[in-house]
Amino acid sequence: MAxxxxxxxxxxxxxxxxxxxxxxxxxGIEYEYQEEDLGNKSPLLLQGNPVYKKVPVLLHKGKSxxxxxxxxxxxxxxxxxxxxxxxxxxxxxRSRFWAKFVDEKCVPxxxxxxxxxxxxxxxxxxxxxxxxxxxxxxxxxxxxxGGTKIGFADVAIAWIAYxxxxxxxxxxxxxIDQQNMPLLAAWIDYVLEDPVMKEFMPPYDKLVxxxxxxxxxxxAVVSN
Amino acid sequence: MAxxxxxxxxxxxxxxxxxxxxxxxxxGIEYEYQEEDLGNKSPLLLQGNPVYKKVPVLLHKGKSxxxxxxxxxxxxxxxxxxxxxxxxxxxxxRSRFWAKFVDEKCVPxxxxxxxxxxxxxxxxxxxxxxxxxxxxxxxxxxxxxGGTKIGFADVAIAWIAYxxxxxxxxxxxxxIDQQNMPLLAAWIDYVLEDPVMKEFMPPYDKLVxxxxxxxxxxxAVVSN
Numbered sequence: 001m002a003x004x005x006x007x008x009x010x011x012x013x014x015x016x017x018x019x020x021x022x023x024x025x026x027x028g029i030e031y032e033y034q035e036e037d038l039g040n041k042s043p044l045l046l047q048g049n050p051v052y053k054k055v056p057v058l059l060h061k062g063k064s065x066x067x068x069x070x071x072x073x074x075x076x077x078x079x080x081x082x083x084x085x086x087x088x089x090x091x092x093x094r095s096r097f098w099a100k101f102v103d104e105k106c107v108p109x110x111x112x113x114x115x116x117x118x119x120x121x122x123x124x125x126x127x128x129x130x131x132x133x134x135x136x137x138x139x140x141x142x143x144x145x146g147g148t149k150i151g152f153a154d155v156a157i158a159w160i161a162y163x164x165x166x167x168x169x170x171x172x173x174x175x176i177d178q179q180n181m182p183l184l185a186a187w188i189d190y191v192l193e194d195p196v197m198k199e200f201m202p203p204y205d206k207l208v209x210x211x212x213x214x215x216x217x218x219x220a221v222v223s224n
Numbered sequence: 225m226a227x228x229x230x231x232x233x234x235x236x237x238x239x240x241x242x243x244x245x246x247x248x249x250x251x252g253i254e255y256e257y258q259e260e261d262l263g264n265k266s267p268l269l270l271q272g273n274p275v276y277k278k279v280p281v282l283l284h285k286g287k288s289x290x291x292x293x294x295x296x297x298x299x300x301x302x303x304x305x306x307x308x309x310x311x312x313x314x315x316x317x318r319s320r321f322w323a324k325f326v327d328e329k330c331v332p333x334x335x336x337x338x339x340x341x342x343x344x345x346x347x348x349x350x351x352x353x354x355x356x357x358x359x360x361x362x363x364x365x366x367x368x369x370g371g372t373k374i375g376f377a378d379v380a381i382a383w384i385a386y387x388x389x390x391x392x393x394x395x396x397x398x399x400i401d402q403q404n405m406p407l408l409a410a411w412i413d414y415v416l417e418d419p420v421m422k423e424f425m426p427p428y429d430k431l432v433x434x435x436x437x438x439x440x441x442x443x444a445v446v447s448n
Binding site for chain 2: 051060061066077090092096100137
């Protein structure tokens, strides 16, 4: 499907850019992808997202849209086929609630696991486990947040599946407990096997190295 | 208009409950309002929002919806007359972007002005001024965020107008500068004169006392 000059500014290790790439793929929208150098951001990025100066930024019809969840809503409204959000207003509210929950609760905890040490690291890991357990309740007994097929909340949350596994292995820390979170563990398997969802996950070894480097840099003050 | 058994759980001083009350009023939806005692939350609140246990919670058709921005979207989708969000997807994205900006940037800074002391207070006030200046850019030269009439973003942001004035007066601190933010200052006057927006603003003196009491309680450890 013609994307009417759609362009996406992203970064390979950004879970937020990943959301937008998956959504565009699910809709079958053609677009130009521009990888950003976060140390030397392009004028397009700085002009397209003057408030946060962050990826992702979607450029379409001479306008720029930023904030990944806002972009997902935009994509779903402009290209109405293969809807990401369910039809029922209550189910739409549920999808938005869980996408927001991940950004507000899971992101800080999972970032904490990467950037903190000692007791603070333990605290972040504990919080991550608690939030993941809460997130599981959002599945409401179903295979995925979209019910029977990948939807808005799955697209928004899929990166969690990849990052949780990566953080567990890279930092030898347990975040998900198969016995305690069986539904979420099954969802993780499900989204990571989905061809669209897995297409945009960053190369695993590169992400591990990137995250370990980030951790070393950010914890240098504490550990030196 | 019949509200089909709509009920709202709120709290008089909650800017987030205020959003929902204004939205229901703009739509002309009849509803039952239940004031919560936040020290002794009702079973309806605890069951209706088990994740955050916070107001507002909207109850409708046996379902509960929480998170004020999610509730606003729900209201706009269930009762389609007098739409809060504009029709154009790009303008809808802009409305969502600024509502989200306020929650992510302005809320922590304005809470900081209430709860912090000394240098930390100065820092919060400086951040609040910067974020309010950025927020002004969202008006894009227009009278309100909805363009020519009160819309989704105005409903979401209106409380800022009231709280900024209140914090300035209660704590003798400048947050908004008429000369530096003329458009935002004009918007503040505009929303505070709007009959629907002002209807649900908490009684001023009661809010000042409530906020001063909160400040005393929260800063007691520091100032004793």
